[in-house]
Amino acid sequence: MNEPIEPDRPDALASPEGPSEGEIPDISPQSPKSRWAALEVLWVALRLGLTSFGGPIAHLGYFREEYVLQRRWLDETSYADVVALCQFLPGPASSQVGIAVGYIRSGMAGGLAAWIGFTLPSALALMLFAYGVEEFDVIDAGWLHGLKLAAVAVVAQAVWGMGRNLALDRDRATIVIVAAVAALAWQSAIMQVLIILVSGFVGWKILKVDAVQSSKDSLSTFIPKWMGIVALVVFFVILAGLPLARQLESSHTLAIFDSFFRSGSLVFGGGHVVLPLLQSEVVGPGWMTNAEFVAGYGATQAVPGPLFTFSAYLGAVISPGPQGVVGGGLALVAIFLPSFLLITGVLPFWDLLRRRDVFRRALNGVNAAVVGLLLAALYNPVWTSAVETPEDFALAISALGLLMFWKTPPWMVVSLAAGGGAAIAYT
Template identity: 55%
Template sequence: MPYLKQLLEILVVSTRLGLTSFGGPIAHLGYFHEEYVRRRKWLDDKSYADLVALSQFLPGPASSQVGIGIGVMKGGVLGGFTSFIGFTFPSAIALILFVFVAQEFGVADSGFIQGLKIVAVAVVASAILGMAKHLTPDLTRKTIALFALIATLLIPHFLSQIGVILIAGLLGYFIFRENQSEEKRSMTFPITKRFGTICLTLFFGFLIGLPILSYVSSVTWIGIFDSFYRAGALVFGGGHVVLPLLEREFVPTGLISEESFLAGYGAAQAVPGPLFTFASYIGADISGWTGGLMATVAIFLPAFLLILGTLPFWYSLRQNSQIKGALMGVNAAVVGILISAFYQPIWTSAILSPVDFALAALLFFMLVYWKLPPWVVVLTGAIGGSIIAIL
């Protein structure tokens, strides 16, 4: 009974985040930090930063993988699955519905969408301040964060993020290897390495086997499932990167028209949650509700298998005293990467006028100092954006 209550709590919290987390993966990480680290204290800042750093190395939707990882830490494999369902399915269902109304709805450029972008500014700013306080307490780590910021800002490519994390880890290993801090981690980990190995085996098995099965089989849905699975398994850089890949997979084949694809793209920007749920729209456009659900499973399955497969090894690695210094450097770099992403694209796409900045300041104050619930901040941002659009 206590375990069922725990799963229900994970479902309620993740669903609320799935309904209110606008602004893309970096903004989602801000929402997660506010809810899971600050408010509920399910894990500490360093454990959260470790999880974020791991997600930067893995292909697929980074914010979804972080959410799954937190669910696993809280409630095991079922906790991870529950967290995934809560965070993902609100936007997946909304985009399946948008198949029928998106072209007439015309929400992509409306005022409340601009307001939601401004909400993301306040949320990410709050997360960065909180993480920087704990992860860059000294001048050395502040310097690492600064160079991570500069490098990822001047070279805006997912490979630069991976390179920065690797270099920061190497620097941290040599600079902090004598630092034997005995800080305790707040979480225990419920998955064995054997289970992780099985998940990784399944990941590569699907990646290799599905194209072969699709080639020798005449069943259309196997080829469609393969296309979505490969998109989720091989794409680094988040949802904005997977969108053009999906266009190349489905528009030239005639499975979805260019007009319908673009309408869905606009709808994907208007809903909360991960951009990878754009696959739900494409699947529903091809084959109704069943196609939408199949596409959702196919594109997120690699992320689920990868995070479950790598977390047991990552968790053991970070407990190794010889690796702690490297992780100190990596965590500092994560702060710099988040600041870089805060500027581009979050700030540059949201703060377009002094009025926008004024609304962002109000929302930041509501979140950090008045400590109002995130849904109140989101609602205020949406209303404020609509008012600004009218003025």
């Protein structure tokens, strides 16, 4: 996954180019400028979706440059608070930041525009890749095997980076190890949910937390509290109701929507962390093979935008199911819908939640657990389905070195790995 997202101190974020402290543009839905604000949000987010390589940490840097320094849609302190909020929620943190900024700029329409713009480019690219996999049977091509080896390097780097930041002491390191062992011993989506819940409880009981950073600006005025309550109720009703509906109605479409909605609802940290849960949801029931799964994940590293658009590839490949554009769109909407509902529901109450130490302690336990889940996923399915020969290992470790020590952009590493895989296939 990603390394933890830690907003800098507001005073450290301050820049002479940005707005003065406490100065927020008139961005309410009643503002005259809000007429075209949603279209402006869509255009800016689309440009970011086409150019934002490097994963969630890099995305936050792009967002700050565009939304805070250049366009001044919100001030530094408000941006830091939004980042902190999204760090606490399950789902893709960088995408949630974009959605929240869209809300702040132009209400619900702005949030939707921000998501469409940032997500659409990579989602379309991955559905096109899925079409190639299905129509031309390229799953065994050498270059595609290179993508699988690139995924080994990307996930290994994520495990290392997350471990350094989220398992800083013996207690959290122990949670990491126990979570990894449990995930490998009992490979199921239910087990992963239990690991997350138990780790949150353990974190609440034994872990310590630093003082919560205060902010002078409130984020609770952008969405009415009644709307937040409705959104949270809808979220929990869908989360609890979909499994029950699957018991009553044998529908592959319903099963796919349930699997992806649950994945988007229960994964903390986003990005690479969703890998093990998605793997158990789509490979476990036999909807696709491990090779198809890992190949798509490797391709995801070569496109800009959020890593959760991996779901568009999965939905397009899953069989039985709608497949194609319909299947990809269904999975994409299902995995991102929890983010919309949670951002809408929690944002009005964030000022209260962020002061609760119990909430932060539990989240520290959850974060340690997801490192363990990702460590387990590094072995199975990523390693077991990609590294088969000494040449494979050499290519994977070379890709890891380029990422970690040479700081090579991920898209370039993925391209080189694909070329290396093709070369190995012809030797």
